Amino acid sequence: MNEHTSIDAAVPRHIPDRLGSPLRARLLSWEMLLLAVAVAIFVANSFASPYFLNAWSLSDLTFNFTEKALIALAMALLIISGEIDLSVASIIALCSTFMGLAAQYGVGTPGLVAIGIGTGLLCGAFNGFLVTRLGLPSIVVTIGTMSLFRGVSYIILGDGVFKGYPASFGYFGQGYVFWVISFELALFLAAAALYYFLLHRTSFGRRIFAIGNNHVAAQFSGLRVGRIKFMLFCLTGLMSGIAAVLLTSRLGSTRPAIAQGWELEVITMVVLGGVNILGGAGGILGVVLAAFIMGLMTFGLGLLNVPGIVMSIFTGTLLIVVIALPILFRRLRNRRHARLA
Amino acid sequence: MKALLKQREFWLLAVIVGAVWLVSLRSPSFIQLPSLANIFNDTSILIMLALGQMVVILTRSIDLSMAANLALSGMVVALLNVALPGLPIPVLVLVAALFGTLLGSINGVLVWKLNIPPIVVTLGTLTIYRGLIFVIAGGSWVNAHQMTDAFKALPRADLGGITVLSWFAIVAVGLFYVLMTRTSLGRSFYATGINPTAATYVGIDVGRTRFIAFCVSGLVSGVAGYLWIARYAVAYVDVAGGFELTIIAACVIGGVSIAGGIGTVAGAVLGALFLGVVNNALPVVNISPFWQMAISGLAILLAVIFNARIERKRGRIILKQAEHAA
Numbered sequence: 215m216n217e218h219t220s221i222d223a224a225v226p227r228h229i230p231d232r233l234g235s236p237l238r239a240r241l242l243s244w245e246m247l248l249l250a251v252a253v254a255i256f257v258a259n260s261f262a263s264p265y266f267l268n269a270w271s272l273s274d275l276t277f278n279f280t281e282k283a284l285i286a287l288a289m290a291l292l293i294i295s296g297e298i299d300l301s302v303a304s305i306i307a308l309c310s311t312f313m314g315l316a317a318q319y320g321v322g323t324p325g326l327v328a329i330g331i332g333t334g335l336l337c338g339a340f341n342g343f344l345v346t347r348l349g350l351p352s353i354v355v356t357i358g359t360m361s362l363f364r365g366v367s368y369i370i371l372g373d374g375v376f377k378g379y380p381a382s383f384g385y386f387g388q389g390y391v392f393w394v395i396s397f398e399l400a401l402f403l404a405a406a407a408l409y410y411f412l413l414h415r416t417s418f419g420r421r422i423f424a425i426g427n428n429h430v431a432a433q434f435s436g437l438r439v440g441r442i443k444f445m446l447f448c449l450t451g452l453m454s455g456i457a458a459v460l461l462t463s464r465l466g467s468t469r470p471a472i473a474q475g476w477e478l479e480v481i482t483m484v485v486l487g488g489v490n491i492l493g494g495a496g497g498i499l500g501v502v503l504a505a506f507i508m509g510l511m512t513f514g515l516g517l518l519n520v521p522g523i524v525m526s527i528f529t530g531t532l533l534i535v536v537i538a539l540p541i542l543f544r545r546l547r548n549r550r551h552a553r554l555a
Numbered sequence: 556m557k558a559l560l561k562q563r564e565f566w567l568l569a570v571i572v573g574a575v576w577l578v579s580l581r582s583p584s585f586i587q588l589p590s591l592a593n594i595f596n597d598t599s600i601l602i603m604l605a606l607g608q609m610v611v612i613l614t615r616s617i618d619l620s621m622a623a624n625l626a627l628s629g630m631v632v633a634l635l636n637v638a639l640p641g642l643p644i645p646v647l648v649l650v651a652a653l654f655g656t657l658l659g660s661i662n663g664v665l666v667w668k669l670n671i672p673p674i675v676v677t678l679g680t681l682t683i684y685r686g687l688i689f690v691i692a693g694g695s696w697v698n699a700h701q702m703t704d705a706f707k708a709l710p711r712a713d714l715g716g717i718t719v720l721s722w723f724a725i726v727a728v729g730l731f732y733v734l735m736t737r738t739s740l741g742r743s744f745y746a747t748g749i750n751p752t753a754a755t756y757v758g759i760d761v762g763r764t765r766f767i768a769f770c771v772s773g774l775v776s777g778v779a780g781y782l783w784i785a786r787y788a789v790a791y792v793d794v795a796g797g798f799e800l801t802i803i804a805a806c807v808i809g810g811v812s813i814a815g816g817i818g819t820v821a822g823a824v825l826g827a828l829f830l831g832v833v834n835n836a837l838p839v840v841n842i843s844p845f846w847q848m849a850i851s852g853l854a855i856l857l858a859v860i861f862n863a864r865i866e867r868k869r870g871r872i873i874l875k876q877a878e879h880a881a
Contacts, residue, residue, distance in 0.1 A: 351626025358855030491672045527686030534679040
C-alpha cells in the first residue's frame with residue numbers, strides 16, 4: 215500500500231486501496247447475502263431441533279468444517295491468483311500416512327507434528343515446482359499429484375491401518391483451549407485473521423489480486439509471478455499438512471482413504487465464499503462465512519437425521535444457486551436499464 | 556503441427572506395446588489374443604467416457620459430473636428393470652442414453668445460458684447427482700438377484716469373438732471419429748476451443764457448441780451407466796466413485812490439452828488403453844494393485860510434461876519478443 219507514497223507528487227496522492235464503490239458494494243452485499251443465509255440456517259436449525267441451541271452442540275458442529283476451512287483459506291488465495299489445487303485431500307492422506315509410519319517407530323508428538331506439516335509443505339512445493347517452473351496447467355498437475363500422493367499412501371498402507379499415536383497427540387483434534395472453544399476452532403479463527411491480514415492488508419495480497427486479474431500485466435509490472443504462485447502452492451500444502459495433523463489427531467488412526475473427496479468440498483467452500491473461480495476477485499470474510507454455512511447445514515441436517523449423501527444435494531444446489539443468482543440479477547438489471555435507455 | 560500430433564500418438568502406442576511386451580516376458584499368455592481382448596473389454600467403458608470428456612475439454616470446458624451421471628443413469632435403469640422386468644433391454648439402453656443426455660444438458664444450459672464456469676457447474680451437479688441416487692433408491696442397493704438375467708447378460712454376450720461391451724466401445728470410437736473429423740459440428744468443437752473469438756466471427760455459436768458437448772458427454776455417461784451396472788450387476792450410491800478423474804487422466808495421457816482445442820479420438824482411446832493395460836498388467840507381474848493409483852498419477856504428470864513441451868512454443872515466443880522490445 216505504501217509504495218504509492220514514493221510516487222511523484224504530481225500523481226494524485228490518494229490511490230484507493232480497492233476498486234470503485236460499485237464493486238465494493240457488490241462484494242459487501244455478497245458477504246451480506248452469505249451472512250443472511252447463515253443466520254437463516256441457524257434459526258431454522260434451532261427451530262427444527264431442540265438439541266441445537268446448546269453451547270456444546272454448537273462447539274461440536276465446528277468440527278465439521280474447521281479442518282476443511284483451514285485449507286480453504288489458502289485455497290482462496292491460490293484460486294484468486296488464477297491457479298487451483300485438487301490434490302489437497304491426497305496431501306492429507308500422505309501426511310497422515312507418514313505420521314502414522316513415524317508413530318510406529320516411536321516418534322513423539324512434536325516430531326509427528328513436524329513430519330505432518332513438513333510433508334504437506336513439500337507436497338505443496340512439488341505442485342508449485344511443476345506449475346511454475348515447468349509451466350504446466352495446475353488443474354492437470356494436481357489431478358496427477360492427487361493420484362500420486364494418495365497412491366503412495368496406498369503403497370505404504372495397502373488395506374492396513376496405522377494406530378497407536380501417543381496420547382498427547384490427541385490434543386490437536388480433541389482438546390479444548392477454553393470452555394467450549396476447541397483447539398481446532400481457535401486455530402481456525404487465528405488463521406482466518408492472519409489470512410485476512412495477508413490478503414487484504416499487505417502488498418503481497420495486492421500482488422495476488424494483480425496476478426489473478428492479469429498475470430501478463432503483473433509480470434510486466436515487475437511482479438515475480440512464478441515465485442508468488444510457488445509460495446501460494448507451498449502455503450496450500452502447509453495448510454493441508456496442518457489439517458492432516460488435526461484430522462489424524464481427531465480420528466486417532468490413518469487409512470489411505472482418509473479425507474477422500476475433500477478437495478471438492480474445500481473448493482465448494484471457496485467458491486461459495488465469493489471467490490471467482492477464474493481468479494482475480496474474492497475475500498477471506500466470504501470464505502469464513504461459507505465455511506460456517508456448510509458446517510451449520512451439515513450439522514443441522516444431521517440433527518434431523520438427514521443422511522450425509524442427501525446433504526450433498528443441498529451443498530451442490532447451494533453452490534450453483536449462489537453463483538447463478540447474481541448473474542441473473544445483473545442480467546435483469548441490465549435489461550431494465552436497456553429498456554429505460 | 557500435424558506431424559507432431561501424429562508423433563505423440565505414435566509414442567503413446569509404442570509405450571503401450573512396449574509395456575505389453577515387457578509384461579509378456581514375465582507371463583507369455585499376457586500377449587495372447589484372449590488376454591488382450593480381455594484388457595480391451597475391461598477398458599471399454601473408460602474409452603467411451605474418455606471420448607465424451609474429450610469433446611467437452613476440446614471446447615475449453617470440463618465435465619466433473621460424468622461418473623455421477625453414470626451412476627445415476629445406471630441406478631435409474633436398474634430400478635426400472637426391477638419395477639418392470641418385462642421391458643426389453645434396448646428400451647432400457649435408450650432410457651439410459653436419454654436420461655444421461657438430460658443430465659448432461661443441465662450442465663450445458665448452466666454453462667451456456669448463465670455463463671457459469673464449467674468446473675463450478677459440474678462440481679455442483681456432481682454432488683447433486685450422487686445425492687439423487689440415494690434419494691431415488693431410498694438408500695438401498697439394487698443387487699444382482701433383483702435384476703433380470705437379460706439385463707445382466709447383454710454386456711457379457713459374445714458377438715463374433717468379443718463381448719457386446721467391447722462392441723459398444725468400438726462403435727463409439729467409429730462414431731466419434733466420424734463426428735470429429737467428418738462433420739462441421741466436430742470441427743466447431745475444435746474451433747471453439749482453439750479460439751472462441753475467432754469461432755464466433757466465423758459464425759459458430761460458442762455457447763451452443765459447449766452445450767452440445769455437454770449433451771454428448773451426458774449421452775455417453777448414460778449409456779456407460781447401463782453398461783457398468785449391468786456388467787458388475789450391482790447399483791449403489793458410490794458406483795464409479797472418483798472415476799471422473801480417471802476419465803480426465805485418460806484424456807490427458809492421450810494428449811488432450813486441458814486448455815482446449817487440441818486432442819484426437821486416437822489419443823483419447825490410447826490414453827484409456829494405457830490405464831487399462833497398467834491395471835491389468837500389475838497383478839500379472841506380481842505388483843500389488845495398491846501401486847495402481849500412484850502409477851497412473853505418475854503417468855498423468857509425465858504426459859502433461861510431454862504435452863506441454865509440444866504445446867508451449869507460441870505463447871512463450873511472443874512474451875520473449877515483448878520483453879526484448881521493452
